[in-house]
Amino acid sequence: MPSLSYWFFTTLLCFFSDTVFSGDPFVYFDWTVSYTTLSPLGVKQQVIGINKQFPGPILNVTTNWNVVVNVKNDLDEPLLLTWNGVQHRKDTWQDGVSGTNCPIPAGWNWTYEFQVKDQIGSFFYFPSLNFQRASGGYGGIIINNRAVIPVPFGLPDGDVTILLSDWYTKSHKDLRKDVENGVDLGIPDGILINGLGPYRYDDTLVPNGISYQIINVEPGKTYRIRVHNVGISTSLNFRIQNHNLLLVETEGSYTVQQNYTNMDIHVGQSYSFLVTMDQNASTDYYIVASPRFVNTSWAKATGVSVLHYSNSQGPASGPLPSLPDQDNPSFSINQARSIRWNVSAGAARPNPQGSFRYGDITVTDVYVILNRPPELINGKWRTTLNGISYLPPSTPLTLAQQYKILGVYKVDFPNRFMNRPSKVDVSLINGTYRGFMEIIFQNNDTTVQTYHLDGYAFFVVGMDYGVWTENSRSTYNKWDGVARCTTQVFPGAWTAILVSLDNAGIWNLRAENLNSWYLGQEVYLQVVNPENDSNENILPDNAIYCGLLSSLQRDQSHKFQFSIGSPLSNNSRMISFMLLFLALIVSLHGMCNFEY
Numbered sequence: 001m002p003s004l005s006y007w008f009f010t011t012l013l014c015f016f017s018d019t020v021f022s023g024d025p026f027v028y029f030d031w032t033v034s035y036t037t038l039s040p041l042g043v044k045q046q047v048i049g050i051n052k053q054f055p056g057p058i059l060n061v062t063t064n065w066n067v068v069v070n071v072k073n074d075l076d077e078p079l080l081l082t083w084n085g086v087q088h089r090k091d092t093w094q095d096g097v098s099g100t101n102c103p104i105p106a107g108w109n110w111t112y113e114f115q116v117k118d119q120i121g122s123f124f125y126f127p128s129l130n131f132q133r134a135s136g137g138y139g140g141i142i143i144n145n146r147a148v149i150p151v152p153f154g155l156p157d158g159d160v161t162i163l164l165s166d167w168y169t170k171s172h173k174d175l176r177k178d179v180e181n182g183v184d185l186g187i188p189d190g191i192l193i194n195g196l197g198p199y200r201y202d203d204t205l206v207p208n209g210i211s212y213q214i215i216n217v218e219p220g221k222t223y224r225i226r227v228h229n230v231g232i233s234t235s236l237n238f239r240i241q242n243h244n245l246l247l248v249e250t251e252g253s254y255t256v257q258q259n260y261t262n263m264d265i266h267v268g269q270s271y272s273f274l275v276t277m278d279q280n281a282s283t284d285y286y287i288v289a290s291p292r293f294v295n296t297s298w299a300k301a302t303g304v305s306v307l308h309y310s311n312s313q314g315p316a317s318g319p320l321p322s323l324p325d326q327d328n329p330s331f332s333i334n335q336a337r338s339i340r341w342n343v344s345a346g347a348a349r350p351n352p353q354g355s356f357r358y359g360d361i362t363v364t365d366v367y368v369i370l371n372r373p374p375e376l377i378n379g380k381w382r383t384t385l386n387g388i389s390y391l392p393p394s395t396p397l398t399l400a401q402q403y404k405i406l407g408v409y410k411v412d413f414p415n416r417f418m419n420r421p422s423k424v425d426v427s428l429i430n431g432t433y434r435g436f437m438e439i440i441f442q443n444n445d446t447t448v449q450t451y452h453l454d455g456y457a458f459f460v461v462g463m464d465y466g467v468w469t470e471n472s473r474s475t476y477n478k479w480d481g482v483a484r485c486t487t488q489v490f491p492g493a494w495t496a497i498l499v500s501l502d503n504a505g506i507w508n509l510r511a512e513n514l515n516s517w518y519l520g521q522e523v524y525l526q527v528v529n530p531e532n533d534s535n536e537n538i539l540p541d542n543a544i545y546c547g548l549l550s551s552l553q554r555d556q557s558h559k560f561q562f563s564i565g566s567p568l569s570n571n572s573r574m575i576s577f578m579l580l581f582l583a584l585i586v587s588l589h590g591m592c593n594f595e596y
């Protein structure tokens, strides 16, 4: 029965036919988020799975589809899933971060419903609260082009998702305690590739008996490989032995197509490469993800999986392909600058990406945001942006705004670092609706940080070492800077982005490095459409209430009748469900697509 119930509940029902439904298609998912015991590095530990899968299922949809995900929280703590890179246009209520949603209490479920409006590309989802991403709960998101919009390269022979993560055998609960206590995360116990440990490329570094990822390919074929760094805090260098990575897309933008032998992928970033199987298959080939900008004692934490041609003559062997010079700070920044937008390619809309001439738009608001390493504020380890450490209020910002509750937050985030003592606060950025904002991230920490903005894609226009000044603007790329949602900021360096504030809502701007984020390195950007004071975002009927509004919350009375993890004890009910379901398949045959 487990496999049958699994099959039943994870089935994606796809009501496809415009002859039946005039609008954009809906896809439905039932996801149970729970712990599952796995040993990715040979040590048993609790991992967060979705329907017992780790990593979770890939959300594979097409531009403008409506996605409905009923999430059941089977963990022992509150949960929210966030959809990194999905813009939720005018729908801040689906963003799944502490400022937009009350957490789903343990044992409850909540249904996300959102449209992937005007977007294409490669993203991922993850649990946004309590350091949970350190235990998993993540999976890939693919948003395909609509059939009417050509993709700027030939149809690949396969589509492979690769999720990279620095990994600790400690639980997320122990890791977050360490972070609260100012204890460095230290060297990861390993780098996982799709939730699996390293191939035994070196008997002294990798113990026997670890399962590793094998990517099976056919000689001569070309695959689209989507690579995401879903880890906690480690920048990773990704490479495939003897194979070029032809970069084609990053976080929803088609790029100028260029070959790389390796790519630095920072926490929270996503890239698509085309990889052609053009080698002679005398052996298998290593797929490697190594920690970047660290010392040699990190070498034991190297992610290794295997690229296996169907005609391969033997296992991969010998040394791993080499990492770019760890001590050369300009390699990585130059590589980042080389990633550019293909201005002539169409994406979510048929008109070329470059028809949005961001370089010609007048900037209306400028924020220079300085991050600093952890410091003690009132006896607690905290991280800050412009001297402010964000502490999530118990009432989400969106609910406070909707119900006009004063005192939950202020909209007074400073546009520069203020020379005053750091403080813990709930201070938002006031974004001008339809304005054009310039944000400069200035990294005063000693490690690479990445920053992510929800609700938007932004243009990465400049990046350099040193302190940003007004003169730095003369180096901006005003023409083909890539639009994405997550950018790295090198230590002692700055990164400048431009963003068009056309999406009303309250949007999270955060460090993707979990340790920086967890200690307060985030801020929300409030964008209000003044012509529509009733907030364009409509509070969903199923909204959960908490904090100052918890009296509005009705108890969730249904309390799950069935669970994916533990199959139904009552088989007759199960069987009748299945029969109903089969009847549905038969009746919808021809206008419905099914995937298992």
Ligand SMILES: *[C@@H]1O[C@H](CO)[C@@H](O)[C@H](O)[C@H]1NC(C)=O
Residues within 6 Å of the ligand: 060, 061, 062, 142, 159, 160
């Ligand atoms: C995603 O779904 C499309 C159909 O909508 C299918 O053609 C494609 O193979 C799927 N991709 C993956 C990676 O499953």
Ligand SMILES: *[C@@H]1O[C@H](CO)[C@@H](O)[C@H](O)[C@H]1NC(C)=O
Residues within 6 Å of the ligand: 070, 109, 110, 111, 542
């Ligand atoms: C919880 O799941 C049930 C069905 O499994 C659904 O009817 C209900 O709407 C869900 N609750 C929320 C708040 O989404």
Ligand SMILES: *[C@@H]1O[C@H](CO)[C@@H](O)[C@H](O)[C@H]1NC(C)=O
Residues within 6 Å of the ligand: 243, 244, 246, 257, 258, 259, 276, 278
């Ligand atoms: C990328 O490398 C492949 C060989 O792996 C080559 O065939 C192709 O022409 C290169 N493309 C570009 C744009 O350099």
Ligand SMILES: *[C@@H]1O[C@H](CO)[C@@H](O)[C@H](O)[C@H]1NC(C)=O
Residues within 6 Å of the ligand: 242, 280, 281, 282
């Ligand atoms: C296959 O390619 C490798 C590396 O490019 C080369 O060293 C080897 O001699 C080749 N083997 C054959 C059988 O062509």
Ligand SMILES: *[C@@H]1O[C@H](CO)[C@@H](O)[C@H](O)[C@H]1NC(C)=O
Residues within 6 Å of the ligand: 186, 187, 294, 295, 296, 297, 298
């Ligand atoms: C290497 O890095 C680790 C973790 O960042 C640190 O604890 C260790 O002291 C470093 N070792 C050397 C030799 O610098």
Ligand SMILES: *[C@@H]1O[C@H](CO)[C@@H](O)[C@H](O)[C@H]1NC(C)=O
Residues within 6 Å of the ligand: 152, 255, 256, 257, 258, 342, 343, 344, 345, 346
């Ligand atoms: C840009 O996209 C166009 C499709 O519009 C494609 O033909 C072209 O090869 C791409 N250019 C580069 C440099 O990747």
Ligand SMILES: *[C@@H]1O[C@H](CO)[C@@H](O)[C@H](O)[C@H]1NC(C)=O
Residues within 6 Å of the ligand: 411, 430, 431, 432, 433
């Ligand atoms: C935000 O800025 C707008 C002008 O862009 C102004 O009208 C509004 O009062 C500001 N809101 C707050 C809370 O400061």
Ligand SMILES: *[C@@H]1O[C@H](CO)[C@@H](O)[C@H](O)[C@H]1NC(C)=O
Residues within 6 Å of the ligand: 443, 444, 445, 446, 491, 492, 493
């Ligand atoms: C951080 O700022 C201080 C001055 O406030 C400066 O001396 C130091 O070099 C900066 N560190 C980095 C990594 O930017």
Ligand SMILES: *[C@@H]1O[C@H](CO)[C@@H](O)[C@H](O)[C@H]1NC(C)=O
Residues within 6 Å of the ligand: 531, 532, 534, 535, 536, 537, 538
């Ligand atoms: C204001 O927003 C609501 C909710 O999206 C919408 O129904 C209404 O038409 C909007 N009003 C105006 C004047 O745009």
Ligand SMILES: *[C@@H]1O[C@H](CO)[C@@H](O)[C@H](O)[C@H]1NC(C)=O
Residues within 6 Å of the ligand: 570, 571, 572, 573
């Ligand atoms: C299973 O459920 C059916 C209908 O709900 C009920 O009639 C039957 O007694 C149940 N069987 C068991 C073994 O609980």
